[in-house]
Amino acid sequence: MKKHIAQLLKVDAIRILVGKLRLFYYLRIRRNLKTINSEQSFEVTIMHNLKTLKVFGMNRMERIISPISAIESLKPESKILVIGPRNEGDIIRLWGHGFFNVTGLDLITYSPHIKIGDMHEMPFEDNIFDVVICGWTLAYSKTPQKLADEMTRVSKSGAIIGIGQEYSSLTHEESIELLGYNIVDEGTIRLNTVDDLKKLFKKIRTTIFSHDAPDKRSHNLKDGLINNPSSVIAVFQIDK
Numbered sequence: 001m002k003k004h005i006a007q008l009l010k011v012d013a014i015r016i017l018v019g020k021l022r023l024f025y026y027l028r029i030r031r032n033l034k035t036i037n038s039e040q041s042f043e044v045t046i047m048h049n050l051k052t053l054k055v056f057g058m059n060r061m062e063r064i065i066s067p068i069s070a071i072e073s074l075k076p077e078s079k080i081l082v083i084g085p086r087n088e089g090d091i092i093r094l095w096g097h098g099f100f101n102v103t104g105l106d107l108i109t110y111s112p113h114i115k116i117g118d119m120h121e122m123p124f125e126d127n128i129f130d131v132v133i134c135g136w137t138l139a140y141s142k143t144p145q146k147l148a149d150e151m152t153r154v155s156k157s158g159a160i161i162g163i164g165q166e167y168s169s170l171t172h173e174e175s176i177e178l179l180g181y182n183i184v185d186e187g188t189i190r191l192n193t194v195d196d197l198k199k200l201f202k203k204i205r206t207t208i209f210s211h212d213a214p215d216k217r218s219h220n221l222k223d224g225l226i227n228n229p230s231s232v233i234a235v236f237q238i239d240k
């Protein structure tokens with residue numbers, strides 16, 4: 001019954017409404033907003049992400065969650081970690097796919113489902129998650145290898161890792177021209193391909209989904225900030 005009702009959350013309008021109502025309750029009524037800084041993220045990380053705290057309409061996470069939802073060994077009670085959900089949108093989306101044991105981890109929280117903490121030093125024990133998802137968050141790390149090592153540490157052997165990133169051909173100067181600032185410091189190397197993402201993990205057993213920004217759409221100076229930049233997605237199973 002729970003599963004059938006939760007399936008309603010696959011409908012964009014319902015998921016967005018539930019997300020916004022819950023945000024209103026926790027933010028305005030309970031006044032639950034908390035933030036912390038991380039030395040391994042960038043100066044503008046919190047400011048940049050607070051600007052879009054109320055946005056629930058982006059569908060890019062579906063490219064990670066859909067392939068994960070098709071894996072037969074995962075169950076409604078499988079333990080899932082979402083790194084950098086920003087708001088409850090990713091978590092509610094996972095509920096819609098029938099996963100109910102979901103924890104978020106972020107530098108920003110207002111929700112009982114999002115633990116506050118740094119993805120480079122996660123407040124979790126070793127070997128506890130069946131799935132670790134990191135969507136559009138890795139670019140905020142000065143030390144992606146440290147992040148990947150933490151993802152591996154908290155994952156069980158055989159766990160599923162799902163990572164998604166925006167494809168970008170912008171230079172540092174072009175980012176500043178478009179946004180007024182760059183979300184990363186000058187000189188940061190952008191991981192822009194599925195191979196770049198997979199190389200961070202030592203033992204990959206099987207690749208489940210590989211999506212290497214096939215259309216190579218990027219924000220650019222001519223068109224400005226575009227609505228649908230391409231995605232680089234890797235979903236794979238790790239051994240430990």
Ligand SMILES: C[S@@+](CC[C@H](N)C(=O)[O-])C[C@H]1O[C@@H](n2cnc3c(N)ncnc32)[C@H](O)[C@@H]1O
Binds near residue numbers: 105108117
């Ligand atoms: C762009 S949002 C991603 C939101 C959502 N997953 C999506 O794809 O639409 C990136 C999130 O990563 C979080 N983040 C950045 N650095 C972090 C860190 N060191 N530890 C935990 N979360 C971090 C930010 O606060 C932000 O909420």
